[in-house]
Amino acid sequence: MQRRLSTWLLLAPAGLWFAVMLVLPLCFVVVFSFGEREAAGGYVPAFTLAQYANLPSRGTAFLNTLTLAPFGTVLALLIAYPLAYFLAMRADPKWRTLLLILVIVPFWTSILIRSYAWIFILGGQGLPAVIAWLGFGSVRLINTPFAVMTGIVYGYLPLMVLPVYVSLERLDKRLLEAAADLGAPPLRSFLQVTLPLSLPGVATGCMLVFILLMGEFLIPAMLGGGKVFFIGNALVDLFLQSRNWAFGAAVAVTLVLIMLVTVSLYMWLMRRMGGVRDDVALM
Amino acid sequence: MQSQIDPGAQGQTGDRPLIAEFRAATKRYGAVLAADALSFGIGKGEFLSFLGPSGCGKTTALRMLAGFEVPTSGDVFLDGERVTDVPAYRRPVNMVFQHYALFPHMTVAQNIAYGLMQRRPRPDRAEVARKVDRALDMVRLSGFGPRRIWEMSGGQQQRVALARAIVNEPKVLLLDEPLAALDRKLRREMQIELQTLQRQLGITFVLVTHDQEEALSMSDRICIMRSGRIVQAGSPLALYDQPINRYVADFVGKSNFIDGVVSALSGEGGQIETASGYRFEGRVSGVLAPGAKASLSIRPEQIDLANSAHPGAEPVTVINRIFLGEHTEYLVRHAALGDLLVLVARQAEAAAGSFAPGAAAFVAWKPETALILPQD
Numbered sequence A: 001m002q003r004r005l006s007t008w009l010l011l012a013p014a015g016l017w018f019a020v021m022l023v024l025p026l027c028f029v030v031v032f033s034f035g036e037r038e039a040a041g042g043y044v045p046a047f048t049l050a051q052y053a054n055l056p057s058r059g060t061a062f063l064n065t066l067t068l069a070p071f072g073t074v075l076a077l078l079i080a081y082p083l084a085y086f087l088a089m090r091a092d093p094k095w096r097t098l099l100l101i102l103v104i105v106p107f108w109t110s111i112l113i114r115s116y117a118w119i120f121i122l123g124g125q126g127l128p129a130v131i132a133w134l135g136f137g138s139v140r141l142i143n144t145p146f147a148v149m150t151g152i153v154y155g156y157l158p159l160m161v162l163p164v165y166v167s168l169e170r171l172d173k174r175l176l177e178a179a180a181d182l183g184a185p186p187l188r189s190f191l192q193v194t195l196p197l198s199l200p201g202v203a204t205g206c207m208l209v210f211i212l213l214m215g216e217f218l219i220p221a222m223l224g225g226g227k228v229f230f231i232g233n234a235l236v237d238l239f240l241q242s243r244n245w246a247f248g249a250a251v252a253v254t255l256v257l258i259m260l261v262t263v264s265l266y267m268w269l270m271r272r273m274g275g276v277r278d279d280v281a282l283m
Numbered sequence B: 001m002q003s004q005i006d007p008g009a010q011g012q013t014g015d016r017p018l019i020a021e022f023r024a025a026t027k028r029y030g031a032v033l034a035a036d037a038l039s040f041g042i043g044k045g046e047f048l049s050f051l052g053p054s055g056c057g058k059t060t061a062l063r064m065l066a067g068f069e070v071p072t073s074g075d076v077f078l079d080g081e082r083v084t085d086v087p088a089y090r091r092p093v094n095m096v097f098q099h100y101a102l103f104p105h106m107t108v109a110q111n112i113a114y115g116l117m118q119r120r121p122r123p124d125r126a127e128v129a130r131k132v133d134r135a136l137d138m139v140r141l142s143g144f145g146p147r148r149i150w151e152m153s154g155g156q157q158q159r160v161a162l163a164r165a166i167v168n169e170p171k172v173l174l175l176d177e178p179l180a181a182l183d184r185k186l187r188r189e190m191q192i193e194l195q196t197l198q199r200q201l202g203i204t205f206v207l208v209t210h211d212q213e214e215a216l217s218m219s220d221r222i223c224i225m226r227s228g229r230i231v232q233a234g235s236p237l238a239l240y241d242q243p244i245n246r247y248v249a250d251f252v253g254k255s256n257f258i259d260g261v262v263s264a265l266s267g268e269g270g271q272i273e274t275a276s277g278y279r280f281e282g283r284v285s286g287v288l289a290p291g292a293k294a295s296l297s298i299r300p301e302q303i304d305l306a307n308s309a310h311p312g313a314e315p316v317t318v319i320n321r322i323f324l325g326e327h328t329e330y331l332v333r334h335a336a337l338g339d340l341l342v343l344v345a346r347q348a349e350a351a352a353g354s355f356a357p358g359a360a361a362f363v364a365w366k367p368e369t370a371l372i373l374p375q376d
């Protein structure tokens, strides 16, 4: 009995927080999504599927998010893995902490400011000017999907590097000696031992980056210049500018559903593939 | 130092041809000399052990053979070929790691098959399965193939590690303290199993251990190591009976040491004089000159414990008595010679009666059972 009570007490703060700040608003959003828009903007209670029927009008935002988020995740992984591998396996332990801190240093500055920096780098006076000077003609970088992608990968790289680094760092290096001892050349021992055993870190990193990317709006707004819209930008627009709360709610509910489905699918896949112990499947 | 020894002093590999050889193999880690010009051969089919205290370079020697460490200077030969720079994955040797290093993401069978699957051209699946089954059989784990590694007990994991190595039929099997993590009883069982396996397979085994009992009971030949060098190598019996110095005698079996200087030498025999003026006869083992510092070594089981004085006996006081089953171990104190360990067989004790701590007693030993040894 005593134990029961203390368990509840332990859970109470977080439970309360989630109930008030997450579950309740989510309920509102779901209810709103079946309502209608008031002429002056806002919400009129109703029960209609009209808002959901209207979703295709925001098709581009969905398309952009659903292509750039997975693509950005994969690109971040491709860049992060070698870096994490170097940090965990090759870097001199003396320098390792310093290098890790360097990976995290960008977090010390707001992403807003860092994105401004990218506006200058990718803007007319930046890289394109250099490219033109080198004689490769004039290119446009800012306000393109490329710019958004660059910003995304740059911004989320540390979130990918850290979990992958942790799983590689924890890997028992003697396993690699065992593989070599049994006749596996370096590349094969990487593919057969290192890679499978670092999958939990890869999974965690991908989940983190992917989920956050699905809701991203700042980077597309700044580096996409209103031309590369994410669902997040659509939501900002619908709730704050057009004040079409009902439609905004429908878009939000759809986004949550898409995330739920992809994340569940992903977890199911990881479990099937890895066959690793449950407690290490997500590190 | 007696460690600069000629090949003859290293014990014989018998009439076996050499399967592996170190030639002045040296390994430095910064200022640490982990292997100091190791030169010796390992005979085909031999069971060789490296025995020595922690940090003396046993693992380093083994790792140079496996290919995980490249000697700073000198060479390593395997089956007549110089393999000094050959990477581990191209050497026909396999290792059983101290903490097993089994692949956690593979089943028991996949672990064991790993080495076979690395061969090119890839061996036939059915053939691999057959070999894996046979290896599982040998380590008495038939039917455990589909299990996950974490579903196996420590002792079972040990066997999997062993199976994973022997399935490749290596020219030399390297074992780095393979039994250190097992409890006493299981360790004893595995020792017997290892020995049987070695005889069945005819593979050369090189074992690293700091458990002298393990080395003594299993090996054809033991290399006693200290600070990166081999102090003495020989059969367990030779090391026990003819240690070349006090260090070896101390490492192989228990012994009592009485320090002094050589006061007389005559052929096989000699005499040592302690600082307090006692003189003892003994058989000389190792290289000694008159006047050299030496130690008299007497094995605990060679000392007689009596309750009455007799010629040649020394008076002692019993300090402690430990019942060990077959034997009883006494710690006795002599006024001038210090503490001595005495091992009394159960039968002898039954006949002569036992001694309680604090009792007076007399110790004596036959001079021919005592050894006079160089101290270093």
Ligand SMILES: Nc1ncnc2c1ncn2[C@@H]1O[C@H](COP(=O)(O)OP(=O)(O)OP(=O)(O)O)[C@@H](O)[C@H]1O
Pocket (backbone or CB within 6 Å): B029, B032, B033, B034, B052, B053, B054, B055, B056, B057, B058, B059, B060, B061, B210
């Ligand atoms: N990678 C390394 N870097 C630096 N020094 C090392 C390294 N490996 C071993 N040494 C040093 O070399 C010496 C021999 O080490 P080694 O591991 O061979 O000892 P060992 O006889 O196997 O000891 P133990 O019984 O404790 O396993 C030790 O002094 C050790 O500190």
Ligand SMILES: [Mg+2]
Pocket (backbone or CB within 6 Å): B058, B059, B060
């Ligand atoms: Mg060791």
